[in-house]
Amino acid sequence: MRRLTSVDVCSGAGGLALGLERAGFDPVLLLDNNPVACETLRKNRPHWNVAEMDLLEFDPIENPDPYDPDAFEVDLLSAGLPRVKSSATTKRVETGLELHLLKATVLLAAHVVQPNALLIENVPGLVTAPEFEEVRDLIQRELVHLDYKFHWFVINAADFGVPQDRKQGVLVALKSRFFDRFHPPAPTVTRHITAGEALLPSISARGWVGAAEWAAQANRVPPTLVGGSDNRGGADLGLTGSKKIWAQMGINGGALSDEVPDPDGIQESDTSGSPLKKLTVEQTAILQSFPNDWTFAGKKTRQARQIGHASPPPVGEALGQAIAEALRG
Incomplete structure (x- = not known):
């Protein structure tokens, strides 16, 4: 053909x-x-x-x-x-x-x-x-x-x-x-994929003992990822309404992390003090269904915007x- x-x-x-x-x-x-x-x-x-x-x-x-x-x-x-x-x-x-x-x-x-x-x-x-x-x-x-x-x-x-x-x-x-x-x-x-199902392999990659429990409660389809404006701030997961939905799934939509949780659930780059987990750029690419070998140029914010758009x-x-x-x- x-x-x-x-x-x-x-x-x-x-x-x-x-x-x-x-x-x-x-x-x-x-x-x-x-x-x-x-x-x-x-x-x-x-x-x-x-x-x-x-x-x-x-x-x-x-x-x-x-x-x-x-x-x-x-x-x-x-x-x-x-x-x-x-x-x-x-x-x-x-x-x-x-x-x-x-x-x-x-x-x-x-x-x-x-x-x-x-x-x-x-x-x-x-x-x-x-x-x-x-x-x-x-x-x-x-x-x-x-x-x-x-x-x-x-x-x-x-x-x-x-x-x-x-x-x-x-x-x-x-x-x-x-x-x-x-x-x-x-x-x-015939069945939509939830955030927990999509992200469990990546969020448990460093051996976080609570990963399966986290994935079980992240049991809904995530809202639309947005790329945001090149003239506005850093990388996040959307507007206030979307961030509330992300929070219900145990995700901090206010920013992205540099790494997934360690065995104790700690993300070293996250200094917010929130129990919610931040996603990485690579995890946002998973939510957009890019293949794992598709790489993105630029630093974190530019990568996140490309993925969201x-x-x-x-x-x-x-x-x-x-x-x-x-x-x-």
Whole structure:
């Protein structure tokens, strides 16, 4: 079965691209403006063509070098875009950088790449919320005259084996001849994975005698990990409401640790005095379902932000498989 090709924009740490690779897509170009994220991509896939550039400044027609024009004859354009702000004020929705990136992706698809399929993953509200109706209309206006048809739907990463309640809004646009062949991916698991189940092997790695008891009470699916803003503080697990949920599972969501507990349950880098355990960067990657050998460039905070912003690879794989089946017929 032939491999398919893709261009991936706003690639981040590579979660979506990795999932698509597993589903049969080989990227001819990955684009991101974050130098640390680009370093992560190159560390893990040295053969990938990674371009460190802002999507809003990217014009392969006027500036083709070092890009191969033939590279844009691809099956899929994919984008795990920064989250469009969910706000009651239309003005904020219309002027946010995230929305500009969304529009730039659509324009890239419509005027340059024109792939057989377009995949955009973002907030659930992009699919259903009234304040994003104009955005949805804009996308369809740009693409419908090029013979694209659209599937809008929401999926939850937990349904695909990711130990996290992470709802994602998805747009899959396909050329009309492929449209009827596409079906949104069905869940791959019948039971969601709890925090305790996912983290027990790692949190007991130094022999903590209370690890099994801790895992037994961490018996719920964790809330959505967030990457946070590059302009805000250090690494943590989210806003106040999410931190309360983490605390109910015995996890201190206010910061990350440098190590898992020792046999006595002590984390040397944790000076908070709290009985709650802090997660490590590696454990947040487990909650995003990255493989153990996927490494992240940068220091702890930059690593945590890359992980929190990423699309979980199993979601990308499921979406990629559904798109590949439609394209291959």
